[in-house]
Amino acid sequence: MxxxxxxxxxxxxxxxxxxxxxxxxxxxxxxxxxxxxxxxxxxxxxxxxxxxxxxxxxxxxxxxxxxxxxxxxxxxxxxxxxxxxxxxxxxxxxxxxxxxxxxxxxxxxxxxxxxxxxxxxxxxxxxxxxxxxxxxxxxxxxxxxxxxxxxxxxxxxxxxxxxxxxxxxxxxxxxxxxxxxxxxxxxxxxIQPELLIRSFQRSGSAGTSGHHDDLDERLADHIRQHPTLEFERPGNTTRGGAHTGNLLDEAPGPVLELVKWIEDRVRAYLDDLPTNESHPYLAWKPKTWDVDIWGIVIRPGGYQQSHIHRDGWISGVYYAAVPDSVQSGETDSTDGCLEIGRPPEAFCGTTDFPIITLRPRPGRLNLFPSYVWHRTHPYKDDGERICIAFDIRPKV
Missing domain, CATH: 1.25.40.10 (Tetratricopeptide repeat domain)
Structure with missing residues (x-):
């Protein structure tokens, strides 16, 4: 054994x-x-x-x-x-x-x-x-x-x-x-946000016009019911929310459909990146990789602290459910948004760091280098913000 x-x-x-x-x-x-x-x-x-x-x-x-x-x-x-x-x-x-x-x-x-x-x-x-x-x-x-x-x-x-x-x-x-x-x-x-940070919208999601499929609903239900979902899981940066283990470990269900779509977008992202031998991210593009993927359920007032993903090369987040007021921007302009660029307070000193703010919508995928600092803002209105985060981890 x-x-x-x-x-x-x-x-x-x-x-x-x-x-x-x-x-x-x-x-x-x-x-x-x-x-x-x-x-x-x-x-x-x-x-x-x-x-x-x-x-x-x-x-x-x-x-x-x-x-x-x-x-x-x-x-x-x-x-x-x-x-x-x-x-x-x-x-x-x-x-x-x-x-x-x-x-x-x-x-x-x-x-x-x-x-x-x-x-x-x-x-x-x-x-x-x-x-x-x-x-x-x-x-x-x-x-x-x-x-x-x-x-x-x-x-x-x-x-x-x-x-x-x-x-x-x-x-x-x-x-x-x-x-x-x-x-x-x-x-x-x-960081080069115009080059290294990319967003994709899945057709068929509630964030698009036309026919809507049920993948996002199935993903949200799968995460809500996942046996590893734990409120403020120790060692994670989630506050006021819950976090799963690796969604591919056992009975992945609809996550497999999402991973296939994500990997296609990752290939497109890599194909669009130029090669630059003097740049630590652009000098090398992984050809094969493993995917580590987990779910996060944030409730009103919840957020994620600024962090990076040490084990990934490319990291990303896909939104399965977003409160109406957050995706429409009806409330404060940053409520529930993903912010990229600002490190944790302990490392900020008196420096003003340039930031990029990305608004979540159902079916939206954001990709960025794993070494980029990112956090989320809390929101006030009712409703859950359910996302699937992941790392693209190159095979050695």
Missing amino acids: VTTARTLISQRQFGKAIECLDNALEKRPDAVEWIRLRGNVLQIVARHEDALKDFENLIALAPSDATAWHKLAFSLRSIDHFEEAEKAFLRALALDPRSVDSMADLGTLYRDTGRHREAVDWLSKAVDSTPADSGLQAMLGAAQLAAGEPESARRSLEKAFGLNPYDRTALAYLYVSLCQTGDHEIASSL
């Missing part, structure tokens, strides 16, 4: 892998490596409270396991138990003082809780230990931005970009540092 679970994990069939591990652990509940494996998968699918139980059990069986303490801390941080997470990270480092992962994640915890000097110190230690890691350089740059050190941040992020020009996290924070240090021309070249 465990061998099957590992195969399913390699195929990203995480739900089925968890079922296999559940069955295996019923027979051997003290199998340390099986507990660890299930906890790791639960973290991947953002079931952090369940993962927390596994790592607590693992520590009870192996109290000197530094990796288990690190994983425990990660789950605690993901459900906003920051003080307990800090203690667990420090325990992991006491057991393994050279753990770069623990240094980096502790630094990120300090960054997210406003302890900026400690964040920079711990992330600097991590970078000193592994200077060729672009991800660590990017994390240090983000901490320096939050600490109000844009020049230092830019140097760190340029190093990260030099190590890996395809690192989406590095690109996202490099954009912020370029804006904050006044290099707006280079910054704007990374």
Whole structure:
């Protein structure tokens, strides 16, 4: 069963892998490596409270396991138990003082809780230990931005970009540092809304004239009834709304129809993009990819915080249901809209970032680079805003 679970994990069939591990652990509940494996998968699918139980059990069986303490801390941080997470990270480092992962994640915890000097110190230690890691350089740059050190941040992020020009996290924070240090021309070249941000309207949707099919209604019902739908799912940026797991994991139903339509639009989008060897996004176009796709149900007052998609190359959102007042613009001009370009408040400083606002409509698809910061605005009127978000993840 465990061998099957590992195969399913390699195929990203995480739900089925968890079922296999559940069955295996019923027979051997003290199998340390099986507990660890299930906890790791639960973290991947953002079931952090369940993962927390596994790592607590693992520590009870192996109290000197530094990796288990690190994983425990990660789950605690993901459900906003920051003080307990800090203690667990420090325990992991006491057991393994050279753990770069623990240094980096502790630094990120300090960054997210406003302890900026400690964040920079711990992330600097991590970078000193592994200077060729672009991800660590990017994390240090983000901490320096939050600490109000844009020049230092830019140097760190340029190093990260030099190590890996395809690192989406590095690109996202490099954009912020370029804006904050006044290099707006280079910054704007990374977004180029007229070229890199595209919208498509599905014929047959309620957002078009003529005959309307029922795909959007079936998608909305599928998401409302999805077994993984969870209100304010830990580790996600949704506030005042609910979020599913991967809609392709099991019984995808009408999502398969939508994915086929989306992939056709992605191919058209890629065909229209010019090739530019000096641009991190235009220098390379994926020919094959996997799709990670999930549903989001936002209710009045709900919104999504500014974020990027670290695992994607192209990201997008498709709207299955939109309140009438939001799609018509009858209320405040940005109510319920998608805003592109502004990073989280912690990284903004005093900089005014150029923004693009896109109004949702049923059947509307928006595509953009995965490293572009985006958020949604809350709305006041009744009705649900149901969308399907996704990442196009190139096959390596």
